Amino acid sequence: MEHKVDIQMVLSAFQKIRDNGQQTEEGFELQGVEAISSMDGYSIVMKDGHATLYLNFHNTFQFDSDTQDHAEALLHQIEEIDRNF
Template sequence: MKNQLDPGKLLQAYNNIMEHGTDTDLGKIYDGVEAFSGYDGYNVYLRGNGVELKVGFHNTYHLEYDQEHLRDRFLKKVASLAK
């Protein structure tokens, strides 16, 4: 990606979803974005609309998507949830 993502902002979005979201099988969902953590709690995940974002240790992340416009829309949504 041209611009790197800020893991701190990603974690803010995760916390916002966990605080305000509704329960799902894996975690919580809020405003179309589902948040959950791995079995060990070391990784957190955000997903929605065909995009999955894994946030791990040492400011690492991995973004999976099929189409760039879906990625862009998802990242805008995540950014709005981080505020």
């Protein structure tokens, strides 16, 4: 699956989830998207119930989802969080 991801937007949304979301066992959740940071801070995970976005060191990323639609829906949710918070 080929995706274009605005890394700066994802990082901005990640911080907004941390600032405005509810704490979970692993990270913070806002509007159905959970944001998790690695212990060393070099990678983050953004996930909903259907897809996971891994953002790694040097701005590399990978989606894990059953369908491209699920990955696109997660990316849309992340964009909405960045836009609205």
